[in-house]
Amino acid sequence: MSKIEKLVGLLKRLNSGEKIEEVEKDAENFLSQINATDLSIAEQQLMDNGMEAEDLRGLCVIHMQMLEGEVEKMTAELEEGHPVAIMVQEHGVLLETLEELESLNATLQQNILTPKLQSELLRIVRILTGAELHHQREEQALFPILEQRGISGPPTVMRLEHESLRPKKHGLEVLATNALEIEHEEFKKQLAELSRYIIFNLRDHIFKENHILYPSAIEIITEREVWAKISEQCDKIGYTPYTKGK
Ligand SMILES: [Fe+2]
Ligand SMILES: [Fe+2]
Numbered sequence: 001m002s003k004i005e006k007l008v009g010l011l012k013r014l015n016s017g018e019k020i021e022e023v024e025k026d027a028e029n030f031l032s033q034i035n036a037t038d039l040s041i042a043e044q045q046l047m048d049n050g051m052e053a054e055d056l057r058g059l060c061v062i063h064m065q066m067l068e069g070e071v072e073k074m075t076a077e078l079e080e081g082h083p084v085a086i087m088v089q090e091h092g093v094l095l096e097t098l099e100e101l102e103s104l105n106a107t108l109q110q111n112i113l114t115p116k117l118q119s120e121l122l123r124i125v126r127i128l129t130g131a132e133l134h135h136q137r138e139e140q141a142l143f144p145i146l147e148q149r150g151i152s153g154p155p156t157v158m159r160l161e162h163e164s165l166r167p168k169k170h171g172l173e174v175l176a177t178n179a180l181e182i183e184h185e186e187f188k189k190q191l192a193e194l195s196r197y198i199i200f201n202l203r204d205h206i207f208k209e210n211h212i213l214y215p216s217a218i219e220i221i222t223e224r225e226v227w228a229k230i231s232e233q234c235d236k237i238g239y240t241p242y243t244k245g246k
Pocket of ligand 1: 135162205209
């Protein structure tokens with residue numbers, strides 16, 4: 001079996017809902033041997049076979065795992081409490097929460113909603129809506145400095161993504177709150193749609209910030225005093241209940 005065929009097989013398993021850890025166990029050290037080009041070829045093959053871009057979530061997960069080392073390298077060079085280090089830490093919590101949402105959605109598609117599952121859903125939703133202060137720090141403390149220095153495209157795209165995620169997170173919150181009063185089939189349908197949108201788009205958003213926007217910011221903003229000002233403004237805006245280092 002060629003490297004690409006093997007990769008396509010792994011992606012199919014991930015897309016069918018298997019956990020990355022299980023797939024990775026079978027793949028042994030395979031994932032560390034593949035590069036970005038292998039991934040694009042495999043992605044193209046799956047899309048040629050009729051897979052929708054949104055169904056390629058597995059690819060996104062693998063991509064993130066491959067590049068995780070790069071984010072760690074970036075944050076290791078930052079001082080403790082650096083605004084970007086804090087944002088990366090919060091992204092970590094959000095990514096874990098998206099995995100939890102994914103598996104809870106799968107559970108609820110197969111099972112009756114119980115008060116226990118409802119409170120689990122509410123816990124997840126609160127972490128996601130609690131990220132609002134994270135987004136505001138990006139929008140009000142970090143992006144304006146990048147824009148002043150001529151980097152306007154990426155902050156504009158990131159702002160638009162924050163905007164389009166807000167009503168979906170709100171929708172999920174309303175759904176979770178009223179879950180027990182909604183007819184189960186209708187609840188499942190809405191849950192699947194909202195979860196799918198949020199999981200795909202927030203993962204993609206975090207990926208772009210971790211790998212493109214934050215590294216550019218660190219490269220462009222070289223003055224300690226400018227970071228100190230950003231940090232001060234971040235403090236004024238505030239942090240999430242799961243922020244560490246503040
Ligand atoms: Fe963002
Ligand atoms: Fe972010």
